Amino acid sequence: MKFFLNPASAPPATPPQPMARCSARDAADVEATLRAVFDYRPTPMRALPAMARKLGIAELHVKDEGARLGLRSFKALGGAYAVLRLIMAEVGKTRGQPFPVAALPRARSGSLRSAGAAEVSAGAEGVNAAWTRDFHDMAASMTFVCATDGNHGQSVAAGARLAGAHAAILVHEGVTQARRDAIARFGAEVIEVAGTYDDAVAESMRLARERGWTLLSDTTWPGYESIPQWVMQGYTLIAREAERQLALPPTHVFLQAGVGGFAAALASAMADQWSAAAPAFIVVEPARAACLYESARAGRPVKVDAGAPTLMSMLECYEPSHLAWRYLQQIAAAFMTVDDEDAVAAMRALALPERSGEAVLAGESGAAGMAGLLAAAGDAGMRRDIGLDEGARVLLVNTESATDEARFQALLGISSSDVALRAGAPA
Numbered sequence: 001m002k003f004f005l006n007p008a009s010a011p012p013a014t015p016p017q018p019m020a021r022c023s024a025r026d027a028a029d030v031e032a033t034l035r036a037v038f039d040y041r042p043t044p045m046r047a048l049p050a051m052a053r054k055l056g057i058a059e060l061h062v063k064d065e066g067a068r069l070g071l072r073s074f075k076a077l078g079g080a081y082a083v084l085r086l087i088m089a090e091v092g093k094t095r096g097q098p099f100p101v102a103a104l105p106r107a108r109s110g111s112l113r114s115a116g117a118a119e120v121s122a123g124a125e126g127v128n129a130a131w132t133r134d135f136h137d138m139a140a141s142m143t144f145v146c147a148t149d150g151n152h153g154q155s156v157a158a159g160a161r162l163a164g165a166h167a168a169i170l171v172h173e174g175v176t177q178a179r180r181d182a183i184a185r186f187g188a189e190v191i192e193v194a195g196t197y198d199d200a201v202a203e204s205m206r207l208a209r210e211r212g213w214t215l216l217s218d219t220t221w222p223g224y225e226s227i228p229q230w231v232m233q234g235y236t237l238i239a240r241e242a243e244r245q246l247a248l249p250p251t252h253v254f255l256q257a258g259v260g261g262f263a264a265a266l267a268s269a270m271a272d273q274w275s276a277a278a279p280a281f282i283v284v285e286p287a288r289a290a291c292l293y294e295s296a297r298a299g300r301p302v303k304v305d306a307g308a309p310t311l312m313s314m315l316e317c318y319e320p321s322h323l324a325w326r327y328l329q330q331i332a333a334a335f336m337t338v339d340d341e342d343a344v345a346a347m348r349a350l351a352l353p354e355r356s357g358e359a360v361l362a363g364e365s366g367a368a369g370m371a372g373l374l375a376a377a378g379d380a381g382m383r384r385d386i387g388l389d390e391g392a393r394v395l396l397v398n399t400e401s402a403t404d405e406a407r408f409q410a411l412l413g414i415s416s417s418d419v420a421l422r423a424g425a426p427a
Helices: 024-037 049-055 079-095 126-140 151-163 177-184 197-211 226-245 261-273 291-298 322-331 340-351 368-377 380-386 405-412 416-423
Strands: 002-005 045-047 059-064 143-148 166-172 189-193 252-256 280-286 332-338 393-398
Touching (some): 002 291, 002 380, 024 226, 024 261, 049 368, 079 151, 126 151, 143 151, 177 189, 189 197, 252 261, 261 322, 280 322, 280 368, 291 322, 340 405, 368 393
Parallel strands (some): 059 393, 143 166, 252 280
């Protein structure tokens, strides 16, 4: 475990301006879009008072994204949302006016979960019917391509399936078969790329240029930022829901990171909505893929060398999103890394707490924020540096449930359904 207190962080009383498309107002637009398409309901906020007492803090809450829109991951808010917004934008350009949200096709199942023929979406009626027809016609002409560690690709594939578009999802060698199957069930073409996630990103760029496909990445680089901003905007809904669900704003938020898009989007929206008392944001990464940590130490974006793969495979990224990095450098109080065994310990702490009513079903990457909190709470110097005292109110986000059942059972010796039963959550 490593820890770096960020000297470039803005004072909590004067947080930086929110990122484009990642303000509290933008989060309201996400909610309106999802309400038009799905049977929208917020994901639960789980209070863990016994764990809070054990850690010597006042409150601990976990925003549980394990059942978001039926995909077991917060990524359901990113890729699928961006697919909808990009098709809307293309139709709006051809018509010369903004696409009305009320004309979006509605998922018959109410979520993204179903992969069968019944998932073909139902269109709007009345004056919006022509818009809906144009939406379907535009979607049918588009192919979305992206690289993934698993969850982003599944979200893009599900969104494309819903809209009637095509999807080509690039996976690297380390993506498990279970996660490949979860993508393929939405009718996407799954293409394996030799090497790492970053190699898959490079190949997705090449295919987009060569074949005229729409590149829908969740990371950014110089000259490519607009489309990933739609992905990041989708994530801001988590912040909006959290504001409604918490009686008091958190003092600390531990945010796991791969390329940093999730962490930056949530920090931006949360600092905006809680601007009177912005929380301290602590960015948590796998020690084996700590591109943001190394960027913070260097004061510039750094690509780290790929080594042994990390168990936290959804966070296995070796180069930061440049857009996310620019914001996190200003807003994050600290950057830290956790080891694979820390993630497993955090999964176990969440799955098998002293009080069964506080159980949370978290996958390896979903538990990374908890791993960071456990490490910080056990280190007197870190507690002092980030002000993690007995009055602290900590918020975590469980970004995924058990997306690979075999791996989950191998790590914890218990099935996800058993943990879900203890937690009162869907498996």
